[in-house]
Amino acid sequence: MSNKPLSLEEQLKVNDLTVRFYTYEGIVKAVEKASLKIRKGETLGIVGETGSGKSVTALTILALTPSPGRVEDGNILFRKRDSSVIDILRMNEHQLLQIRGKEISMIFQEPNAALDPVCKVGEQITEAILAHRLREMVEKSIEVIKKEKDNEYDLWTRLETWTYKEMLNNPSDVRLKIIQKIPIIRDITKRRLRQVIRQEIVELLKLMEIPDPGRVIDAYPHELSGGMQQRIVIAIALACSPLLLIADEPTTNLDVTVQAQILDLINRLKEKFGSSIIYITHDMGVVAEISDRVAVMYAGSVVEVAPVKELFRNPLHPYTKGLLESIPRPGSPLKSIPGTVPNLVDPPSGCRFHPRCAYMMNKCKEIMPRLVKVSEDHYVACLLYEGESDD
Numbered sequence: 001m002s003n004k005p006l007s008l009e010e011q012l013k014v015n016d017l018t019v020r021f022y023t024y025e026g027i028v029k030a031v032e033k034a035s036l037k038i039r040k041g042e043t044l045g046i047v048g049e050t051g052s053g054k055s056v057t058a059l060t061i062l063a064l065t066p067s068p069g070r071v072e073d074g075n076i077l078f079r080k081r082d083s084s085v086i087d088i089l090r091m092n093e094h095q096l097l098q099i100r101g102k103e104i105s106m107i108f109q110e111p112n113a114a115l116d117p118v119c120k121v122g123e124q125i126t127e128a129i130l131a132h133r134l135r136e137m138v139e140k141s142i143e144v145i146k147k148e149k150d151n152e153y154d155l156w157t158r159l160e161t162w163t164y165k166e167m168l169n170n171p172s173d174v175r176l177k178i179i180q181k182i183p184i185i186r187d188i189t190k191r192r193l194r195q196v197i198r199q200e201i202v203e204l205l206k207l208m209e210i211p212d213p214g215r216v217i218d219a220y221p222h223e224l225s226g227g228m229q230q231r232i233v234i235a236i237a238l239a240c241s242p243l244l245l246i247a248d249e250p251t252t253n254l255d256v257t258v259q260a261q262i263l264d265l266i267n268r269l270k271e272k273f274g275s276s277i278i279y280i281t282h283d284m285g286v287v288a289e290i291s292d293r294v295a296v297m298y299a300g301s302v303v304e305v306a307p308v309k310e311l312f313r314n315p316l317h318p319y320t321k322g323l324l325e326s327i328p329r330p331g332s333p334l335k336s337i338p339g340t341v342p343n344l345v346d347p348p349s350g351c352r353f354h355p356r357c358a359y360m361m362n363k364c365k366e367i368m369p370r371l372v373k374v375s376e377d378h379y380v381a382c383l384l385y386e387g388e389s390d391d
């Protein structure tokens with residue numbers, strides 16, 4: 001297994017990830033030695049046909065490989081907010097809880113699945129904020145008191161401020177526990193915190209370009225359109241300013257206009273929050289619009305990685321060439337890659353693309369190509385480029 005360390009500019013690196021599913025039909029070799037890196041603040045598009053291992057890779061980055069999947073090899077290095085580097089695959093559940101939703105967030109294709117149908121939108125965002133940003137909200141509450149009261153501190157205000165400070169600095173203090181049992185103090189602090197969080201949510205929803213945030217906060221998910229629900233899911237994912245946002249086909253079920261709005265929104269939010277983004281899609285058009293760099297996956301492996309313009313101008317892997325030729329263009333006949341995605345219980349030997357490849361050579365049936373560097377920032381896994389530098 002290669003164990004390439006993270007350089008300072010990198011947020012995440014997946015090295016030789018191998019995931020298998022042990023099913024009654026056999027062992028599904030879903031992800032095979034997949035390698036990726038994501039730089040700080042960039043959007044990496046991951047593209048490939050259905051079944052190419054995009055979702056399994058994304059979920060494994062959160063250590064949420066679906067059952068009965070098993071990570072057989074590889075590591076996933078992540079640079080935390082405090083700059084320390086961890087291997088996500090070697091964290092325990094407690095450590096992972098500090099990462100998920102806080103440092104790495106994920107949004108899925110189906111906003112419905114991410115939202116609780118019996119819980120109002122505002123309550124769901126509140127939960128995310130309380131889980132990850134309580135300290136900041138308590139600090140904001142102290143600021144609000146200072147602004148409101150100026151210098152005339154009465155006993156209640158002093159007690160309230162003291163309570164917040166203890167919540168931050170000394171949460172297990174017995175005196176704090178006693179004070180919080182006094183109903184009037186408990187009610188005042190709760191009310192103020194709730195107001196501060198509500199204000200925060202209104203700001204977040206405005207940022208999501210959600211009209212009438214006051215109404216949306218008090219709505220149930222089913223009262224909103226699919227596009228609006230997906231904006232809420234994005235708001236929840238961004239509530240804690242994650243270092244990395246993973247979006248798994250988040251616009252696939254939305255109509256084209258809403259899809260364009262959401263892409264535009266994600267692009268602008270990236271600039272505001274400075275998060276890195278992994279954007280997964282099967283649509284080359286979407287990739288062109290959103291990515292800085294693109295990783296192409298085929299049958300469980302990353303077969304080409306390049307900056308978006310370079311990939312479209314100079315695709316090297318025969319599969320990438322096929323994908324680009326199959327983008328519908330007005331006036332020209334629709335081309336598709338011959339053949340189908342292989343069954344991953346019994347994948348083709350050597351290069352998994354060989355049964356569909358117009359450039360296939362004898363050795364392609366035996367040797368599994370590795371990603372090699374062909375030019376600055378352009379990598380390909382194909383035996384036609386063998387002998388290029390391995391980096």
Ligand SMILES: Nc1ncnc2c1ncn2[C@@H]1O[C@H](COP(=O)(O)OP(=O)(O)O)[C@@H](O)[C@H]1O
Pocket residue numbers: 021023028030048049050051052053054055056057066067068069344
């Ligand atoms: N829970 C599961 N059980 C068995 N096989 C699975 C499971 N989840 C995914 N797979 C298999 O893993 C492969 C990759 O799937 P996936 O990552 O979902 O593809 P993509 O997101 O690119 O469409 C597929 O062959 C799929 O059948």
Ligand code: SF4
Pocket residue numbers: 317318319351352353354355357358359360361364369381382383384
């Ligand atoms: S390794 Fe061989 S079969 Fe695979 S893509 Fe390259 S030329 Fe085609």
Ligand SMILES: [Mg+2]
Pocket residue numbers: 054055056248
């Ligand atoms: Mg998927």
